[in-house]
Amino acid sequence: MIGRSSLSSLPFLSDARRGRASSYDTSGGNADFWLLQPGETRTLADIASPGAIRHVWMTLASREESYPRLSVLRMFWDGAETPCVEAPTGDFFGVGHGVIREFWSLPLTMSPRDGRGFNCYFPMPFNRDARVELTNEGDRRLVVYFYIDYETFERPLENVGLFHAQWRSEYPTVGWGDDDRRFEDEQDYRREVFSTPNMSGEDNYVILEAEGRGQYVGCNLNVDCRRRLKNDWYGEGDDMIFIDGDVRPTLHGTGTEDYFNTAWSPLTEFWTPYHGQPLASTGGEGWLYKGKQSVYRFHIEDPVHFRKSIRVTIEHGHANHLSHDYSSTAYWYQTEPHAIPPALPSADHRLPRS
Numbered sequence: 398m399i400g401r402s403s404l405s406s407l408p409f410l411s412d413a414r415r416g417r418a419s420s421y422d423t424s425g426g427n428a429d430f431w432l433l434q435p436g437e438t439r440t441l442a443d444i445a446s447p448g449a450i451r452h453v454w455m456t457l458a459s460r461e462e463s464y465p466r467l468s469v470l471r472m473f474w475d476g477a478e479t480p481c482v483e484a485p486t487g488d489f490f491g492v493g494h495g496v497i498r499e500f501w502s503l504p505l506t507m508s509p510r511d512g513r514g515f516n517c518y519f520p521m522p523f524n525r526d527a528r529v530e531l532t533n534e535g536d537r538r539l540v541v542y543f544y545i546d547y548e549t550f551e552r553p554l555e556n557v558g559l560f561h562a563q564w565r566s567e568y569p570t571v572g573w574g575d576d577d578r579r580f581e582d583e584q585d586y587r588r589e590v591f592s593t594p595n596m597s598g599e600d601n602y603v604i605l606e607a608e609g610r611g612q613y614v615g616c617n618l619n620v621d622c623r624r625r626l627k628n629d630w631y632g633e634g635d636d637m638i639f640i641d642g643d644v645r646p647t648l649h650g651t652g653t654e655d656y657f658n659t660a661w662s663p664l665t666e667f668w669t670p671y672h673g674q675p676l677a678s679t680g681g682e683g684w685l686y687k688g689k690q691s692v693y694r695f696h697i698e699d700p701v702h703f704r705k706s707i708r709v710t711i712e713h714g715h716a717n718h719l720s721h722d723y724s725s726t727a728y729w730y731q732t733e734p735h736a737i738p739p740a741l742p743s744a745d746h747r748l749p750r751s
Contacts, residue, residue, distance in 0.1 A: 406513045407701055411676045413548040416441035418529075420543050431541045433468075433533035441543055442529040448549035450521040450529075456513050457486065458540040463495030467535035467744050474523040474559045479737055484564035485747060486531070490515040492675050492748050493619030499670040500675035504615075504728075505673070519614075519728065524553035526678055534744040558611045559732030563738055565725050568750060570713040572626070572720035580628040590627065593716045598637040598646060600717045601710035610703045611731025612636075613709055615695035618657070621722035622678070622686050623748055625650040626714075629685045630662045631721055634712030638687045648701070653711060658690040671695045689749070696729075702744045724749060 418441060422428045433439055442450075457464060465487020469643045472482035482489070491505040493499045497512040508514035521527070527547070533539040580587035595601075604616050620631050632653035637646035654663060658672035664685070665676045672694045679689025701707065711728060713719045724747075741747075 401422040412545045413448075416444070416448075416547050416549060418543075418545040418547075419443075420541060424585075430540060431543075432539055433539040435529065435533060435536050435538070438526060438530055438532040439541075440530050440696070442545040442547070444523070444526065444527040444547060444549070446526070446549040446553070447524055447553040448527065448547050449523065449554070450527065450545060450547045452544070453515075453517040453529075454544040455486070455490075455515045456542045459537050461535045461537040462538060463748055464535055464751075465497055466493070466495030466747050467533070468539055469532045469534060469741065471530045471532070472521070472560075473530075474577075475525045475527045475733060477502070477733065477735070480522040480737070481559060481735060481745075482562040483738060483741055484726050486515070486620075488564050488617065489562055490517060490726065491617055491693060492691050493617065493726070494621065494676070494691065496674045496676065496689070498691070499600035500579040500673060502668060502673060502693060502695060503670040504695060505693075515553070519560055522554050523558045523559065536550070539669060549695055558732060560728075560730055561724055561735060562728050563605060564741065565603060565605075565727070565739065566723065566742060566747065567602055569623075569720040570717065570723050570744075571600060572714065572718050574627060574718050576624075576626045576720075577737050578627060587628070590718050591633075591715050592719070594659050595635075595712060596645065598639065598710050601637060602634075602713050602723045602725075603667045603710050605707065605727035605729065606736070607703070607729060607731060608706045608736040609731040609733070610683075610704050611707075611729055612701050612730045613696060613707055613727070614728045615693065615697070616709070616725050617691060617693040618711070619724045620690045621675075622680075622688060623722060624720070625684055625687070626719055626721075628726060629680070631690065631719060632662060632716065633715045634717070635715075636709075636711045638701060638710070640701070640703050641710040648726055656711065659692075662686075669699055674688075717746065
């Protein structure tokens with residue numbers, strides 16, 4: 398097994414060998430960082446042995462705004478030709494929109510000061526080799542401090558999936574209806590919209606599409622409410638997960654806030670081991686939810702298994718009637734080979750719109 402991490406299992410010994418890749422100053426001085434020039438890609442870790450990454454810590458600094466969205470983290474296992482992990486750095490560690498925010502969960506944290514200490518505890522096993530890269534797609538230099546803590550084994554682990562993460566976006570989602578007709582003023586129109594069916598998931602926002610055998614273990618979702626629509630609350634969109642080619646949702650939920658384990662249109666920033674809302678905008682001028690929101694949900698105790706494929710989606714408002722800017726990072730484990738991921742948008746197309 399990969400190792401034991403609960404308190405009660407710490408006395409049990411292992412023959413794994415511990416290793417670390419880091420940005421330490423090899424001259425013995427205190428310049429313990431790497432400097433990435435605009436457009437530069439650096440390999441942070443290159444491991445040639447069966448093993449598993451157990452912890453990643455990183456902090457970045459730049460004079461450029463939104464640098465967490467302008468730098469990209471990529472990971473490759475066992476000689477994969479396309480990334481198994483590909484996401485903007487800040488999004489990978491749990492919060493989107495190119496911002497950082499103090500929060501903690503079981504697998505991911507942004508720690509003090511000011512959320513600038515990024516941590517990932519997802520175990521990442523590999524059978525032959527591993528490579529971790531960071532790319533600076535910004536226009537200014539990027540300062541990078543990092544630890545990648547791993548362990549190596551004499552032989553590959555059996556019956557394990559390999560860790561994957563994927564970023565997606567839709568700016569904006571395609572809604573429908575008359576946004577000049579406010580629900581608070583026209584209750585009949587509200588009932589008409591909320592009675593419109595969407596049984597197939599058509600036009601849902603797609604969080605993940607994967608092929609192979611594996612299990613989906615969670616996501617973060619970021620919504621930017623830039624324009625006032627029929628109703629201020631961005632939720633009520635059902636989560637719909639399609640497993641192994643099912644035409645109708647295998648798992649059909651009841652609303653955005655419900656999937657993320659909250660209720661009744663939450664306004665509070667909070668975090669727990671498995672779900673939270675690190676960023677909540679309460680808007681102003683009578684417009685609740687105006688601006689940027691970020692939520693997460695991890696299926697640590699209830700992973701969603703699939704044998705052939707999975708498609709994780711969520712409505713943007715009931716029956717997809719709302720048009721907001723959506724982005725997300727999905728996390729899952731699967732056997733290789735993985736499906737070719739969608740092309741990551743260019744840096745300027747990843748940035749939040751003003």
